[in-house]
Amino acid sequence: EVQLVESGGGLVQPGGSLRVSCAASGFTFRNFAMSWVRQAPGKGLEWVSTDSGGTTYYADSVKGRFTISRDNSKNTLYLRMNNLRAEDTAVYYCAKGDNNGWQNYFDHWGQGTLVTVSS
């Protein structure tokens, strides 16, 4: 059974940094693209970033501030978030792609971790 478990969310001040993690199990982690998708309070789903076969992609809204990475030996996906803004406040979901390419739908999602940016 595929499981994705996020951790690391919390309250951070504007301009601060945070790293969230996603521990994966139940599938061959290295063989699939992995992404972060977020949902701000009262808003819809917004794709944030994808790691696909070592190639990384970012939404314009986070480019230059967020860094996605993965440790295939630990089956873990990370999102390092720097220079956080109030508008980054959201539940961050880890999502598994259906393949290791760059055209993915998301066939499994974690429960999400809440990141709150506030002073």
Place this chain on the structure above:
Amino acid sequence: DIVMTQSPDSLAVSLGERATINCKSSQSVFYSSNNKNYLAWYQHKPGQPPKLLIYWASTRESGVPDRFSGSGSGTDFTLTISSLQAEDVAVYYCQQYYTTPPETFGQGTKVEIK
């Protein structure tokens, strides 16, 4: 970027009745070389993660009840719930994965019981 627009933003349907959600993409998501539409549908209930319902516009994910169906091609797509059940109350999103990045979602359609 491809913009996905859903309609309506919300709808209320009686139990057992049909619910229809539309999704329009700003450009075609049909790839002629493999005859596939790069369009997925998700169900999102409060406090839960999104759940994949449909991919390739009309392929139902394993375990999804057959009252959920997807149709359409090119730029216009529909998610139909043939007989609404209480557990179907949720927000539904379409997503294109034809031109990525970015993977883009529609704004969501909230389905409630009338």
